[in-house]
Amino acid sequence: MGIEYLLQMKSFMSGALNLLLPQNCLGCDTPVAAAGQFCVPCFRRAVFVTPPFCACCGLPLPYEAAGAGGMCGACWDHLPAFTQARAALRYDELAKALILPFKYADRTDAARGLAMLMRRAGADLLARADVLVPVPLHKSRLRARRYNQAALLAAQLASLSGRAHRPDALIRTRATVALARLSATERQAALAGAIIARKGVEVSGRNVLLIDDVMTTGSTASSCAAALRLAGAARVDVLTIARVASPDDD
Numbered sequence: 071m072g073i074e075y076l077l078q079m080k081s082f083m084s085g086a087l088n089l090l091l092p093q094n095c096l097g098c099d100t101p102v103a104a105a106g107q108f109c110v111p112c113f114r115r116a117v118f119v120t121p122p123f124c125a126c127c128g129l130p131l132p133y134e135a136a137g138a139g140g141m142c143g144a145c146w147d148h149l150p151a152f153t154q155a156r157a158a159l160r161y162d163e164l165a166k167a168l169i170l171p172f173k174y175a176d177r178t179d180a181a182r183g184l185a186m187l188m189r190r191a192g193a194d195l196l197a198r199a200d201v202l203v204p205v206p207l208h209k210s211r212l213r214a215r216r217y218n219q220a221a222l223l224a225a226q227l228a229s230l231s232g233r234a235h236r237p238d239a240l241i242r243t244r245a246t247v248a249l250a251r252l253s254a255t256e257r258q259a260a261l262a263g264a265i266i267a268r269k270g271v272e273v274s275g276r277n278v279l280l281i282d283d284v285m286t287t288g289s290t291a292s293s294c295a296a297a298l299r300l301a302g303a304a305r306v307d308v309l310t311i312a313r314v315a316s317p318d319d320d
């Protein structure tokens with residue numbers, strides 16, 4: 071029995087299980103009709119990222135930024151290495167309740183539902199993507215956490231969209247400090263050389279969709295995008311579950 075066959079069976083079985091098991095709301099334990107949905111009260115509380123937002127980094131804006139190519143001030147000052155970043159939700163209390171158990175408390179079973187939420191927000195980005203790449207964790211963090219939450223999301227999105235998935239395309243050469251409260255220059259210094267593309271990774275001429283759970287300043291995503299562009303990627307977009315609207319919300 072070939073490994074391909076076993077993998078197919080495994081994916082079929084998990085698909086069948088998904089149909090059999092009752093699905094819970096993304097935000098609470100209320101049963102819902104299908105995975106990746108909110109119950110009515112959680113849906114009412116959920117703050118989806120809707121226009122107007124920055125044409126580049128997807129930052130929610132209080133008004134349409136028509137004068138600056140539709141971009142926010144930060145992108146206008148320093149254009150990120152990615153082309154477009156989009157997120158499903160604002161990073162608020164509800165988004166934290168979705169993401170933190172998934173990220174830190176072994177609730178890896180949430181990955182599929184969260185990926186479905188991301189698929190709706192990032193339909194355009196997924197449509198033009200050739201390959202999905204997760205933001206990498208440093209190996210010391212991976213050892214402590216046992217899984218890379220971004221890679222779990224990327225794997226689920228790849229299976230939902232039929233896109234290729236390269237979980238090992240990027241390497242974090244060292245652990246970085248929390249970036250949210252640093253200035254743009256300090257963030258750049260903290261990230262310099264910290265993320266590189268694996269030698270021989272096949273992204274040349276491809277449209278890459280970078281996957282992460284939360285985007286805060288966009289500096290990490292931009293570093294990842296720069297490494298992928300250096301390896302020949304034609305374009306890098308970014309898709310996350312949630313977007314921090316101001317670094318103080320982190």
Ligand SMILES: [Zn+2]
Pocket residue numbers: 095096097098099100108109110111112113
């Ligand atoms: Zn709910």
Ligand SMILES: [Zn+2]
Pocket residue numbers: 124125126127128129141142143144145146
């Ligand atoms: Zn922006």
